[in-house]
Amino acid sequence: MPRGTLEVLLVGAKGLEDTDFLAGNMDPYVTLTCRTQERKSSVASGQGTQPKWNENFTFTVSDGTKELKIRIMDSDFATSDDFVGEATIPLEPVFMERSHPPTAYNVVKDGKFQGEIQLGLTFKPEINERHDCGFDYEESYGGWKHSSNDY
Numbered sequence: 528m529p530r531g532t533l534e535v536l537l538v539g540a541k542g543l544e545d546t547d548f549l550a551g552n553m554d555p556y557v558t559l560t561c562r563t564q565e566r567k568s569s570v571a572s573g574q575g576t577q578p579k580w581n582e583n584f585t586f587t588v589s590d591g592t593k594e595l596k597i598r599i600m601d602s603d604f605a606t607s608d609d610f611v612g613e614a615t616i617p618l619e620p621v622f623m624e625r626s627h628p629p630t631a632y633n634v635v636k637d638g639k640f641q642g643e644i645q646l647g648l649t650f651k652p653e654i655n656e657r658h659d660c661g662f663d664y665e666e667s668y669g670g671w672k673h674s675s676n677d678y
Contacts, residue, residue, distance in 0.1 A: 612641035
């Protein structure tokens with residue numbers, strides 16, 4: 528299982544369901560959860576259904592990490608915050624390819640499409656300390672590269 532660091536660029540969202548009584552007054556924010564680690568974006572005050580964040584978040588990836596969960600909420604002053612929708616992003620493709628440019632993911636609530644959220648993802652694998660000593664290793668030879676020098 529991969530170990531390392533997951534960097535998330537939260538770009539923005541569009542076409543979100545407006546949960547406010549006064550249309551267009553929505554103040555969305557996002558919670559990002561990777562296993563037990565949770566991060567929260569700033570509130571996009573007054574940006575309604577087309578918020579922009581352009582914020583970066585970092586998570587430590589360890590054994591068993593399979594997905595990133597995104598929840599979009601509408602910040603309310605006098606009442607509890609409203610749930611707008613969520614997206615679950617599988618991380619296996621990111622682990623294999625190392626990065627995904629900003630991509631739109633579907634936001635759903637109660638099984639219904641509620642808009643899109645745009646995220647960029649980068650995975651930086653943990654460097655194995657045993658192999659980080661300046662030598663070139665070649666895995667097919669048991670970890671040692673054959674020398675081409677004549678002795």
